[in-house]
Amino acid sequence: MMLNPADAAFRARLSADLPDDVLRDADARYLEEPRGVYVGQPALLALPRTTEEVSTLIRHANDARVGVVPYGGGTGLVGGQVAPDGPVPLILSLERMNKLRDVYPDENVLVVEAGVILADVQAAADAVDRLFPLSLAAEGSARIGGNLSTNAGGTGVLRYGNSRDLCLGLEAVLPDGQIWNGLTRLRKNNTGYDLRHLLIGAEGTLGVITAAALKLFPKPARTGTALLVVNSPRAALELLSLAKAQLGEMISAFELIHRQGMDFLSQTLPDVRQPFAEPPEWSVLIDVGLSGELDPSEALETLFAAAHEAGLVTDGLIAQNAAQATDFWNVREMIPEGNRQIGSISSHDISVPLSAIPDFIAKGGEILARIGEFRINCFGHVGDGNLHYNVFPLKGKNRADHDHQKAEIQAAVHDLVQEMGGSFSAEHGVGRMKRADLEHYGDPAKLSAMRAIKSALDPNGIMNPGAVVNV
Amino acid sequence: MMLNPADAAFRARLSADLPDDVLRDADARYLEEPRGVYVGQPALLALPRTTEEVSTLIRHANDARVGVVPYGGGTGLVGGQVAPDGPVPLILSLERMNKLRDVYPDENVLVVEAGVILADVQAAADAVDRLFPLSLAAEGSARIGGNLSTNAGGTGVLRYGNSRDLCLGLEAVLPDGQIWNGLTRLRKNNTGYDLRHLLIGAEGTLGVITAAALKLFPKPARTGTALLVVNSPRAALELLSLAKAQLGEMISAFELIHRQGMDFLSQTLPDVRQPFAEPPEWSVLIDVGLSGELDPSEALETLFAAAHEAGLVTDGLIAQNAAQATDFWNVREMIPEGNRQIGSISSHDISVPLSAIPDFIAKGGEILARIGEFRINCFGHVGDGNLHYNVFPLKGKNRADHDHQKAEIQAAVHDLVQEMGGSFSAEHGVGRMKRADLEHYGDPAKLSAMRAIKSALDPNGIMNPGAVVNV
Structure with a gap:
């Protein structure tokens, strides 16, 4: 699909149909994205205030075959919000439509x-x-x-x-x-x-x-938080089943934490209060939100007792107050910053079927060991089957030492995910960064249906050109 | 789109690629539907056992431009499962794919x-x-x-x-x-x-x-059922809010019942045990399913007390055992049969935004009063904003006396639903019966997108021709 640039003539046509201050040259912040992988080219920026103005902008862009890049908060992690190449696009920011x-x-x-x-x-x-x-x-x-x-x-x-x-x-x-x-x-x-x-x-x-x-x-009437030490990822899953049986829909979060993340934290952010003197290999952070007259601490104690009885958990802490709950969550939430300071070779936002998680973690380690020696920090939303699987150099080395292995690591992890019926993008989307992954791993019938739908609804290919699907 | 009939030549081509017993002439039961509005024409029936066989059937139908009518249990209420006209179709029943x-x-x-x-x-x-x-x-x-x-x-x-x-x-x-x-x-x-x-x-x-x-x-560990008398549809909604605040996601059902339905029941099915000596104008049937240690009766008593205090409910019954709960549900579940025996002039499966329900009920009555004198039985899944709104003749008259008003009643009800931001088909779908409603009430942009998608994915128009969307 050949697109035209958002040139002066196009801008003039838009200007005639829109209030004066809707259009401007895009400043730098609209051309950046958080990972720094893509840099947008200079672009025309539109800041409409109404749905009708958005309609006018899109209609003109469609008539003129000008690409449109929709822009929200700019926080996407797969480059969906910047167009680094192709004819000059129209960036359409929704920021004024904030009612x-x-x-x-x-x-x-x-x-x-x-x-x-x-x-x-x-x-x-x-x-x-x-x-x-x-x-x-x-x-x-x-x-x-x-x-x-x-x-x-x-x-x-x-x-x-x-x-x-x-x-x-x-x-x-x-x-x-x-x-x-x-x-x-x-x-x-x-x-x-x-x-x-x-x-x-x-x-x-x-x-x-x-x-x-x-x-x-x-709003749940009362909330509670616990950090429980589990024997293995498999025990974490069994604990999840037990928790669901006892507490049904009242479990609000169920996060897996590996010792590696806590170790990185001690090393890089020693001020973060760690709940355990000796970080356990695997632990699970659980939040419950209860309605009615239930007591969250009692509910978590009942869960702990049953899980201990079943040999799933060996130790654990139940937050006695809001400050302690915040401390537990702080560990979980600072792990990505610890990771950043250590510097990963490769990071993966993957999901697999829940029951495949233990196998994925075991096999992932074996496959990476064939490529080289690494430290792995595997953590995340285990209740959703969504793991952040991040690969780091050994102590004393840095990520640059492994640049030559990066592609191999990524392919190995994604191949394993695919083999296990998982997803190479659990929550971040495809954008521009994972379009090749979608072409490689996507179901052929789905890809052909996606192309047919894209061509049918956007025959001129103006909407976010270069993202997700290539027609 | 011109389709071809599933003729002998087509059948011979299918036979060559499929096991012997996959194809037969469709017997009568595949040509009927529960409401009796449509009767399917004679058709070729396919009973595939595998996804690959389904694929073979569809591929041949697409090559030959033969219409395919997918067939599940045949229980749909809008004629989606029978093709009453057009070239002889292939009925594709999934009944053997039952693993x-x-x-x-x-x-x-x-x-x-x-x-x-x-x-x-x-x-x-x-x-x-x-x-x-x-x-x-x-x-x-x-x-x-x-x-x-x-x-x-x-x-x-x-x-x-x-x-x-x-x-x-x-x-x-x-x-x-x-x-x-x-x-x-x-x-x-x-x-x-x-x-x-x-x-x-x-x-x-x-x-x-x-x-x-x-x-x-x-599975919820324990369940409870209550039938509460409310002052009005508005009180029913306020009771729902209160119940959600107290019990969160644990409310499994919240059904509105009108006196008219109970009166019809007494008249047509006197053996159905009625919980109240004098049927209340409006009542609500509530089911809760609780996890953990909560007692359903206590939870429902707490709810009743608060609702009574707030002036929302005047009376009520909490089921003391499973048999009583079954009795309460039996009333709700037999109401449609009572309706059937009385014989409605017009029945509607509509939804409106939750807070519009009281207004809808009030205005519906006013609008119908302008058309004639009727009895209205309005009941259903009020927690979902989904009402069954059925219009009946006065005592001593029958539905045939109102045949000339049926179209006017339907248009009046659907117009009101549309005006209030509701839906003319809450749960039954469009099928063949409501295609004209979709054309009339549907958003034009949505309809044009639907047609584009249909043409893109099914350019020959073979899939369930005549249902939902006309290309």
């Missing part, structure tokens, strides 16, 4: 525009004594439209699902400029193909989300 | 073929001490592939979601005969467009589901 349109506490529904920052969505829910459970590291700058476009995961998935599970309806502008008003607040609506789920996770390649009706939840 | 492929209790996953009967899916979950929560009247004959294709609802939606929310992965044959292996058991997988959610709810117009990975749940 809370409506809140319906009795319905547990909040309707927001796409440019609202995730933390502000959470705060708006909190203001009516409700919970919006999507929570992730970038929540202070990520915008909800981007979260939905990438189907963001985060720490609440085990209990509340991914972003797509938190959305009842969407308003969006399709690649021909038509506005789709699908901003329903209905829990049941079987009237034709589900465009909502098609746009969610399409990373801006099939249209631009402009507003969403989001699901809210009652 | 439980795998069960993973620790993952809470069950992998089944599309032809497994819903009740057998529930039983397979039960056999490993898990719950598959999809539950509906036709569960003894409906097949899971059809449930997914139509995104079936039922009584468990409030707590567990619609069919689409219970599915982790699909295997399907696309309209060109390609097999898509998307039978993942992953909870997180962000690798391209979500074909799963596109096929779910497409009612067989974009391909044929051949297998699914389903979510299982821990």
